[in-house]
Structures are given as C-alpha cells and as structure tokens.
Amino acid sequence: MSEIALVTQLKDKFGDGIVTVELAAIDAWVEVTASALIDVCEFLRDVEDYHYDMCNCITAIDYLHTDPKKAEKVDWAPHIELVYHLSSIATKKTLVIKVKIPRWKDEAAQQLPEIPSVAGVWTTAIWHEREVYDLSGVNFIGHPELKRILCPDDWEGYPLRKDYEMPLEYHGMRGR
Amino acid sequence: MSATNIDDPRVIEFDVRTDEMIINMGPQHPSTHGVLRLALRTDGEIVSDLEPHIGYLHRCAEKIGENLTARQFVPYTDRMDYLAAMNMNLGWALTIEKLLDHDVPEKGRHLRVLICEMNRIASHLVAMGTYGLDLGAFSPFLYAFRERERILDLFEKTCGARLTYSYIAPGGATADLPVGWTAECSKFINQFKKVIPEFHTLLTTNAIFIARTTGVGILSPRMAIDYGCTGPVLRGSGVYHDLRFHGEERYTELYDGYEFDVICADSETGKYPSSHQEVYKDGLEYPDVPSDAILGDCWHRFYVRMLEVVQSVRLVEQSIVKYDACSGSHGEPIKLTQKLPVGEAYLETEAPRGQMGFYVVSDGQSNPWRVRARSSCFSNLYVTAPLCRGVLLADVPAVVGSLDVVMGEIDR
Amino acid sequence: MAEFFNEYIFGDGPWSWLGYVIAALIACILIIHVVAVGAMGFIWLERKVAGRIQDRLGPTRVGGKFGWLQTLADGIKLIAKEDLTPDVADRFLFKIAPYVAFAASFSAFIALPFADGVVANHVNTAVFFVLAVLGLEVFGVILAGYGSGSKWSLFGAMREAAQVVSYEVPLGMCVVVPVFLCGTMNLTTIGNMQEGFITNWLVFNDPFTFVIAIVYFTCATASVNRAPFDLAEAESELVAGFHTEYSGLRWSLFFMAEYGSMFLVSGLAVILFFGGSNGPIPVGDWLANLLGGVEGSIGANLPSLGAITVGVIGVANFIFKGAIGVTVMIWIRWTFPRLRIDQVMAMCLKYCVPIAAFCFVGAVGWEVLDLPTPNNLDEKSRYEYHEKWSQEYLKTQRESVPTENDTHVQQAVPAEAIVTTVAVSQSDLDVNGGKQ
Numbered sequence A: 001m002s003e004i005a006l007v008t009q010l011k012d013k014f015g016d017g018i019v020t021v022e023l024a025a026i027d028a029w030v031e032v033t034a035s036a037l038i039d040v041c042e043f044l045r046d047v048e049d050y051h052y053d054m055c056n057c058i059t060a061i062d063y064l065h066t067d068p069k070k071a072e073k074v075d076w077a078p079h080i081e082l083v084y085h086l087s088s089i090a091t092k093k094t095l096v097i098k099v100k101i102p103r104w105k106d107e108a109a110q111q112l113p114e115i116p117s118v119a120g121v122w123t124t125a126i127w128h129e130r131e132v133y134d135l136s137g138v139n140f141i142g143h144p145e146l147k148r149i150l151c152p153d154d155w156e157g158y159p160l161r162k163d164y165e166m167p168l169e170y171h172g173m174r175g176r
Numbered sequence B: 001m002s003a004t005n006i007d008d009p010r011v012i013e014f015d016v017r018t019d020e021m022i023i024n025m026g027p028q029h030p031s032t033h034g035v036l037r038l039a040l041r042t043d044g045e046i047v048s049d050l051e052p053h054i055g056y057l058h059r060c061a062e063k064i065g066e067n068l069t070a071r072q073f074v075p076y077t078d079r080m081d082y083l084a085a086m087n088m089n090l091g092w093a094l095t096i097e098k099l100l101d102h103d104v105p106e107k108g109r110h111l112r113v114l115i116c117e118m119n120r121i122a123s124h125l126v127a128m129g130t131y132g133l134d135l136g137a138f139s140p141f142l143y144a145f146r147e148r149e150r151i152l153d154l155f156e157k158t159c160g161a162r163l164t165y166s167y168i169a170p171g172g173a174t175a176d177l178p179v180g181w182t183a184e185c186s187k188f189i190n191q192f193k194k195v196i197p198e199f200h201t202l203l204t205t206n207a208i209f210i211a212r213t214t215g216v217g218i219l220s221p222r223m224a225i226d227y228g229c230t231g232p233v234l235r236g237s238g239v240y241h242d243l244r245f246h247g248e249e250r251y252t253e254l255y256d257g258y259e260f261d262v263i264c265a266d267s268e269t270g271k272y273p274s275s276h277q278e279v280y281k282d283g284l285e286y287p288d289v290p291s292d293a294i295l296g297d298c299w300h301r302f303y304v305r306m307l308e309v310v311q312s313v314r315l316v317e318q319s320i321v322k323y324d325a326c327s328g329s330h331g332e333p334i335k336l337t338q339k340l341p342v343g344e345a346y347l348e349t350e351a352p353r354g355q356m357g358f359y360v361v362s363d364g365q366s367n368p369w370r371v372r373a374r375s376s377c378f379s380n381l382y383v384t385a386p387l388c389r390g391v392l393l394a395d396v397p398a399v400v401g402s403l404d405v406v407m408g409e410i411d412r
Numbered sequence C: 001m002a003e004f005f006n007e008y009i010f011g012d013g014p015w016s017w018l019g020y021v022i023a024a025l026i027a028c029i030l031i032i033h034v035v036a037v038g039a040m041g042f043i044w045l046e047r048k049v050a051g052r053i054q055d056r057l058g059p060t061r062v063g064g065k066f067g068w069l070q071t072l073a074d075g076i077k078l079i080a081k082e083d084l085t086p087d088v089a090d091r092f093l094f095k096i097a098p099y100v101a102f103a104a105s106f107s108a109f110i111a112l113p114f115a116d117g118v119v120a121n122h123v124n125t126a127v128f129f130v131l132a133v134l135g136l137e138v139f140g141v142i143l144a145g146y147g148s149g150s151k152w153s154l155f156g157a158m159r160e161a162a163q164v165v166s167y168e169v170p171l172g173m174c175v176v177v178p179v180f181l182c183g184t185m186n187l188t189t190i191g192n193m194q195e196g197f198i199t200n201w202l203v204f205n206d207p208f209t210f211v212i213a214i215v216y217f218t219c220a221t222a223s224v225n226r227a228p229f230d231l232a233e234a235e236s237e238l239v240a241g242f243h244t245e246y247s248g249l250r251w252s253l254f255f256m257a258e259y260g261s262m263f264l265v266s267g268l269a270v271i272l273f274f275g276g277s278n279g280p281i282p283v284g285d286w287l288a289n290l291l292g293g294v295e296g297s298i299g300a301n302l303p304s305l306g307a308i309t310v311g312v313i314g315v316a317n318f319i320f321k322g323a324i325g326v327t328v329m330i331w332i333r334w335t336f337p338r339l340r341i342d343q344v345m346a347m348c349l350k351y352c353v354p355i356a357a358f359c360f361v362g363a364v365g366w367e368v369l370d371l372p373t374p375n376n377l378d379e380k381s382r383y384e385y386h387e388k389w390s391q392e393y394l395k396t397q398r399e400s401v402p403t404e405n406d407t408h409v410q411q412a413v414p415a416e417a418i419v420t421t422v423a424v425s426q427s428d429l430d431v432n433g434g435k436q
Helices: A003-017 A039-044 A068-073 A125-136 B061-063 B074-078 B082-100 B106-134 B139-159 B181-202 B205-211 B223-226 B249-255 B275-279 B297-323 B374-381 B394-402 B407-411 C001-011 C016-053 C070-079 C093-111 C124-135 C138-149 C151-181 C185-191 C208-221 C249-273 C283-290 C303-331 C339-367 C388-397 C404-413 C415-432
Strands: A018-022 A029-032 A054-063 A079-089 A094-103 A114-116 A137-142 B020-026 B037-043 B044-053 B342-353 B354-362 B370-374
Touching: A003 A018, A003 A029, A003 A039, A018 C093, A029 A039, A039 A094, A039 A114, A054 A125, A054 B354, A054 B370, A079 B354, A094 A114, A114 B370, A125 A137, A125 B374, B020 C151, B037 B394, B044 B394, B061 B074, B061 B370, B074 B082, B082 B342, B082 B354, B106 B139, B106 B181, B106 B249, B106 B297, B139 B181, B181 B297, B205 B297, B205 B394, B249 B342, B297 B394, B342 C283, B354 B374, B374 B394, B374 B407, B407 C093, C016 C070, C016 C093, C016 C249, C016 C303, C070 C249, C093 C124, C093 C138, C093 C249, C124 C151, C124 C185, C124 C249, C138 C151, C138 C249, C151 C208, C151 C249, C151 C339, C185 C249, C208 C249, C208 C303, C208 C339, C249 C303, C283 C303
Parallel strands: A029 A094, A114 A137
Antiparallel strands: A018 A029, A054 A079, A079 A094, B020 B037, B037 B044, B342 B354, B354 B370
C-alpha cells in the first residue's frame, strides 16, 4: 500500500508521537498523541505526494459502558477517541488519524478533556470542532470561537456521551 | 474584517456614516432554505459581518442511530437531505455494506445508479427553482416543480413515497422496480430533454440574472478546499473533483462502464465540457459563459448544477439500458437484526449537494456503537461568512441560494 | 355636473356651493369605484396571467369557471381579519400610512381624462398635477416602513424612497416630450390631438419619441414598484418589505394603491403616447356622424347622442389600452428576476436619464428641423382641440360672429372650473386674432 511510505515518513519525523498504525483495517488509520496532533496534521497537509488538504470529518467516539457487567468484558478503559478523516483533492488519497484522550480532565470538577485544535490547519475544522465540543464535550485549545453550534447556547450536558441523561426540563418544557 | 469595502466597484459611497444595524435573517424567512438564522451586521445596505446560526432542526439522528439496527436507521437518513433522499440512503447502504463486506448483484448496482441519478435531477431542479425564487423570478420555480412532480410520480411507483423513500437499503433495495417503470422513465427523460433549454432562457442567459449572480460570492479554489466545500460549490470554483470518479472503489464501481463528464471548468480555457453536445445531436444549444462571470461566483455554481442535470440524464439513459439487460436479483436487503462485525467504516458519496459521508463504528452488536453523518452542506454553509462580507444585502440570498443548503442535512 | 345641479336645483344664489360639493362627491365616488373595481379586475388579471405564464390556471372557482369574483372574496376575507398593530410600532403613523398611499394613488385620477370631457376635474396643467401627486405615494411607504417598528420594513421603505425619487427625474423628462410636441400640459388636449388614424399617435411621431415611450414605461414600472424593480416589497429578502406588519384591510389598501398606480401610469402612457381615448381607426367619430353629429344636445345641458357615443367609445378605448399596459407590467413581473438596489440606481442614472435626455433633444430637434412625421400635428392648432367638449358645448350656445364670443363665452359658462381655461384661451384668441 502506498500508505506504507507515508507511515515510514511519519514515524521517522515524529517518533513517539505516532502511537499505533493499523493498515489492515477497513480504513487504514494512524493513531497519534494529542501533543503531536497539530504537527502531524500540518505535515500531512503539506507533505509531497499526499497533500491531505481537506479535513472531511471530525468525530468523537465515547468509549464507555455504563453497565458494569459489559464494562468487564471489554479490553479498553473508558476514554474518548477523536477520529479525523482526511482526504486529498490533489492526489485523491484518504487517511484516518485517531487520538485517544481521557473522558474528563477532572471528573470531580466536570472539566472537559483538552486537545489542541486543528482549526489553524484546516479552517473547516472550526465548525466540526464546535460540533464535537457541543455534542461530546471536548475542549479544543486554541479554537477561535468554541461555543455550542447545534444545541442551544444555554444547554447543559453533552448529549452524545454514553452517560448523558436528558434534563428533566428546559425552560419549562419537559425533557423526560 | 472591514466594515465597508470602498474599493469594491459595487459600493455606493455614503456621505453620512450611519450606525451599524444588526438584523436577523431567519429563522423564519422565505429564502433561507430552511430554518437558518443569519445574524447580519449591516452598514446601510452593505453587510459588514455575517454569522450563521444553525441547530433549529437538530433531531439527534446520531444518538438515535446508537439504538437502532442498520436497517432501522435507513428512514433517518432520508430525513437528512430530504430533497435527495435516495442518495442519502445510498450512502448509508454502502457504508454498512463496506463494514459487512457485502456485495450487491449487478442488477442492483444499475438500479442504484438509475434511481440516484433521477434523484439528482430532482434535487437540482429544486435548487434551480428556489434560486430563481430567491432572486425574484417566480416562474422558473413552477416550471422546475412541474418536471419534479413527474419524477416524484415515478418514485411513488417504486416505493410508495414522494419524498422520504427509504428505498435503497443495505444489501440492495427494498423492492425491485415495477414492470414498465423503465419505459415510463425513458418517456419522461425524452420529454425532459426538450424542456431543459427553457430553464436556460429563463435564468442562465437572462441579463438580470447574470447581473445578480456574476461576480458575487467569488470562492477561490484554495478557500473552497480549506473550508471543506464539496460538490457543485467546489467544482464551480474550478476544482476537478467528483467522487463518482475519484472516490472509493466501492462507490466508483457503481459507475463502471458509464460514460459521463465531470462538470468543471477547464483551468486553462475556462470552458465547460461539451461532450454532451455531441451526444445530444438534436441541436440543443447550451449557453456560453458570459463575459462578466468569474470562476467561483454564484453563476458558475448555478451553471455547474444545470450541466450536471444533463449528465444525469445521460446516466439515466445508460442505466435504463443496462438495467433492462440484466437479470437476477436487485439485491435483497440484509436482515433486520443483522449483527455488524467489530470494526469501523467510513464512506463518502457524491450527493447532489456535495460529499455526504457516513461513519459507522461497531462493537459486534446489531446496533452500531457510533453513527456519524458527515454533511456536505455543513461545511458549505460555513463559507457564507467570508463570502458575504462587504456585499449588499440583496446578495446574501444570492450567495446562500447558490450554495444550495438544506437544513435537514446540516442539523441532522 | 355642478352647473347641472346649480341650474336646476340650487340656483346661482347662496346655495350654489352645495351644488359644487355634491358634484365633487359624486366625482370622488366614481373615481373610487374606478380604482377599487379596477384594482379588483387587475388583481384577477394578474392572477390569471401569472398562472398561465407558470403553466397553471389561476383562480377558477369563485364566480364561475374563470374565477371572476375571486378578488371580491379575498377582499371580504381581508376585511374580516384581525386588526393587528405591533407593540413597537408608532401607532399613529402605522395607521395612517395606508391611507396616505391610497389617497395619493387615488387623487391622481382626478386629473386623468378617460375621454374627451370625461374627467373629474378639468385641470389645465394636468400632466404636472398627475406627476406631482403620484410622487406623494412614497410618503405612505416611508411612513409604513418607519411606523412598523421593524428593521426589515425600514429597509424596504428606504429602498423605495431612493428608488421612486430617483426615477421621477427620467420620468419627468419622458413626459415632457409629448407636452412639447403638443404644446400644452392639458391631458385632454393631448389626447384629442391624436385623433384619427393610428399614425396620429404621438409614439409614431418620430423614432426618438418611440424610444421615449419605452423609457417612460420602464421608469413608470420603477416608480410604482413593480418587478423587476420591486425591491421595496422584495419577498425573498425582506419577507414583505414595508408592508410586512400589515394585515387585513390596511394591507388591502396598499394593494389597491399599487394597482391603482399601475393603471394610472399606464393610462398616462396611453394618453401621452398611444392616442388617449382615440382608437386606431376613428370608429367613434364615424358612428357619431351616423347618429347625427356631435353637436347639438338632447334636452337641456346634455350632450347629443353622437357626443355620448364618442364619449362611451372613448372611455372603453382608454380602459382597454390602459389594461394592455397593465398586462405588460404583469407579464414582465412574472418573467424576470429582481434587480439589486445598486443596479436599480445604476439603471436610472446611467441608462434611463442619458437616454431620455438624448431622445428629448432628438425629438425637439426633429420638430425644430421640421422633419417629416406621419401625423398632421403641424397643421392642427392645439386650440382647436383644446377641451373639445367645452367648445362643442359652446357651439350650441354660440351666435354667429366669432369675435363676439369673448363676452358670450363668459356668460354661457357657469362653472368656475373652466374660468382659467377660458382666460387662457381668451388671451390666446387676442394674440392670434380672429380664431374660429
């Protein structure tokens, strides 16, 4: 696969920043650390022969089993996975970047987990990251205007998290 | 961002500087294509800043997807881009098939091309009609809907619904086409080909329409890619990219053996592909690009859609022939409670409004762990803000209409 | 009409003013009927024409197969609606705005002659009067826009103000050309001077006047806010512009004002350029001659049968031609998209004004250089055609010798509305000496 050459370049350049590479999956992905994210993205955007100049989608997947019996059966600890789907208009190639972050920075204080924002790399990420913040509760450091986009501005809670419960009422309207 | 762009030749200079006014266009407004709120800051008639607010149609489709099986989720995809519901169904079906590694028989593939291209025609007719309506031309809207009604009648014969079809399911389609459907479809296409020049007369070559749309909302190719714009918005800026050619193999194999062009202006000559003019030897003239039009403005985005309709007509004709020549199954849909294998799959298709992507993460159950819909209009809408700075108020519906947004897809 | 009342009922004494008042009231009621019934007819026409252009039928249920009474039904529905005023609106201005607009549109009909002598008030400077009053309609729009208390309405009102005021300039220039060609501002006279065959119509006088007629029609469409110049009520941008907050009867007054103005500018075009109440062939005159001539009278103070025939045919002719003008405006509205405000202004200042000015100079030059025209305007003196109805009437009272007509004219004409006319013609008679 042509991605092997790219992966070698990434590993050479970023070393520990690249956690795992999974080329055998249906969509090959590269997992990076949160701290190396921006550098890797900028490199991918500018690298010769690949030029991943479009960020198609940013998704946050909440890995948490609220049922403790199911939680015992899986081999992962609760975390949030951010998935960046990239593609290149120039070379028509695609790539997936993943980052794993904890679910809370400080659970007691309900502080959201942090990750650097790639809004400086692809401008379309501004709205995608707002949506991730709004629905999954991830704080993007360096984002120009991080506020809710789909839910109302004064909504509480992050709906797509697995342990989310609909509020009992919102401005006098019954929630559940 | 500048308050007033004095160097812009379209600006009327003010002697008296007035206070800026903040007004809301929407969420109830005749021309914002759904419930969209555009907060405008205007200095007289010049818009100095614009911020789109979305979320009025958010129906938590992604959360719902975690509680339903793959086949049960199909109606929810209909309601995303409800004007091109077949294409939404196709995107979801292909993603699930990618995850399952399930192949659809040949007849089913041709059926999918036929149905999706018909829906592309219908969707572009709506886009074109409502764009004329935004600019004040009332009649093309009705002409477009007259043709669309005929397409919707054909769709009603396939699946019983006029707007939200849930027809293309993972595995194939819910039912095969009725007997005689392809003959009626051919009849419609032959009549429709003659009607297309009417739209060119009413809109594309109309002097007032050209004055309203050329030079307005110019989107450079770099900005388009940076803002994640896809579909006719991207091709209207001269970027040669169409997923039916350049996408994933599971999607491009649907279009193997079909002849059609990617509608994109050639970067050197600025001309559009005209191979369809050799195909249509009945003397139909397709208008040239007017001299005022700059690549990437609203006129070009509109023209790309008009020419894509012609390409879709070609595709429909070819797919009718191929479908009729096939025998076998149209593709039975997968079981209702089909368990999805562990893994994840992402697939983008070329929907009429852009690249629509579906992302499914599964942990082995029949309900997916995570469903994500990547909406084409979501990224297309964001580009409104930089495009509309410094334009006149009347240009805002022109720009928003040329981006052809549907709120159902943006808010999901 | 006033003299009719005065002669028979009130006499010349202290009660004669009542005769004038009643005559004026009757004239007003007739004009309101023209405007209202005309609006009803034109709204029906618009819906039918729009339907046909859009490949559908339009109203077909109320009042028979063609939906004649649809507008009446809509009017009744509108009257029955709730009378809303927005909280933030300026109540007084909000309520008075539709009446101002309607009054302006309706008042201009006072000086518009439907045929020779069929006019509410005989104003000698009718062209000036009509243009001036027509421009007052913009007040209603501005009051509506401001008084609604909504930013969108304000937008519509400001656009309208800019547009209407700007288009008054080329409109005035276009209107001056027929005034120049006929030598009078009196609309009745201008209409009369185009009698005879179609070649007498001023639009065919010279190529410049032809262009001026087209420019006039464009500027007239702009000044009544019809598409493609209908930014003030642009649905797709401003919801409904200046009349967003209006519903029910108030809104229907705006609507009537709009259709009234459409008919008015169309009628003005007909009189100035397209022959007024004269048809392409002078059928009216032939019929009148068959019926014994236009002179004479049936009974006291009533014109002759021939004159009545001419009048009726003239009115029918005028309304028919005006309706054609309105139909053209409707046709254009449903075909073209809308222009942006800066394009509207550019069209006015960069296209309409220079073309109108150039054609004005051309038309004047044509006359000055005495170039050939298909009509016989040069041979006619406007005095022969000046208010023909009054002269015909006068002929019935006249003795033989022309010069004694000065005093005789004064005695025979009781209504004061004609005094100014008579004064003018008297001085002109002195200058030209021995006319008729």
